[in-house]
Amino acid sequence: MKKYPLYMYMYISENLAQDVKYEGVASQSNSFSRNRWPATKAIDGYLEEHLGADTCCITTALYYKTAWWKFFSNQSMNVAYLQIFLRKYTVDRHTGFSVFVFDDPQYIPPSSSGERVFIHDSTTCPNRVENITVNRLTKGIAIFNSKDPPLNTNCTEYEPLFATIEICEVRIIGCRAEAYGEVCKPCPSICPNTDCDAFNGSCRYQNLSSVVDNGSSQTPKTLMVIPLTASVFLIIVITITIAFGVRQKRNQKHKERNQEDTKTAGKLHFYDKIKKTQEENVYSKINLAVNVSVYEEITI
Missing domain, CATH: 2.60.120.260 (Galactose-binding domain-like)
Known part of the structure; x- marks a missing residue:
């Protein structure tokens, strides 16, 4: 009691x-x-x-x-x-x-x-x-x-x-x-059935606890607020965790794709250089052969 x-x-x-x-x-x-x-x-x-x-x-x-x-x-x-x-x-x-x-x-x-x-x-x-x-x-x-x-x-x-x-x-x-205290002040209107503590005016039932002091009442709080807030917080944490994981996975795939593109581009650049060198060698040989033939014809 x-x-x-x-x-x-x-x-x-x-x-x-x-x-x-x-x-x-x-x-x-x-x-x-x-x-x-x-x-x-x-x-x-x-x-x-x-x-x-x-x-x-x-x-x-x-x-x-x-x-x-x-x-x-x-x-x-x-x-x-x-x-x-x-x-x-x-x-x-x-x-x-x-x-x-x-x-x-x-x-x-x-x-x-x-x-x-x-x-x-x-x-x-x-x-x-x-x-x-x-x-x-x-x-x-x-x-x-x-x-x-x-x-x-x-x-x-x-x-x-x-x-x-x-x-x-x-x-x-x-x-x-529906009244309380030394001068029998009205119970707070937020109390179910306007039923309040006979001494301090706090709501008795349905988990309401608006304690009254000098005629002013505080915002009522219910015991349901705590589990509700915890549930919302948990949902937010889970959502953020999932979103972060998806983003990390997406970034990893993007990074791997960039690395693959870089390797491919390097190979292509290497092959282009070889091809260009080969073409230049062939051209040089052809040019040399033509020049030799022309010189020989002039000499004869």
Whole structure:
């Protein structure tokens, strides 16, 4: 699970659980002592038991190996994180608890139709106030506790025989769908379904990662760009290699042809010289014979 700096938890301040426009409804697996501590007590704004008043939700403890509490809204919420205020007397009873997100109003954790976004590390004991990263677009939040089977833990107040939920307040911190950040700015329009990270506004799905900073968005990049670029580069390299090889072969043939032409021209030049010499010798002999004959005739 991706973790964010502590200051980011402090800046997003809208508690969606108490925003009436979300029409949220809280429910739980059962209620202790004739509905004296119902699920709605976890979203009434009281962070702990207040002056002896019953301000926490508590499920029936005995005979149950699992227990859950959930909040469902008719509208999608871009939830950044949860602040869960456990009942201070029974914090250790929640060792190993889980958090789920879901969109089905009939969802019961830990059904597979939801998604688990957190599970408490049972090698440590829970804190009275738990800050849990969610960073999901969801309609529902569920908290689930199970003792089936019991955990091996050193938490002194852990109860292995039964499971219970005892929470004074659940603050669901985030924005409406299609918004993010400390002042719930609109998600970048390039994000599919305008769905973005609840903290920094980067696109969640389809490999888009346009991280938004101070209202400006960077050009989106997809993971498909890398293989596509590599393929194009490879094709270019192969094309250049083939072209270079063809050119080299063509130049070699041209060079061989020139060498052959040079040899042929040399031979022809040699033969021409021999022929010319022979012709000159014949002419000289003929000329000499004629001159001798003429001289002899004159002498006689």
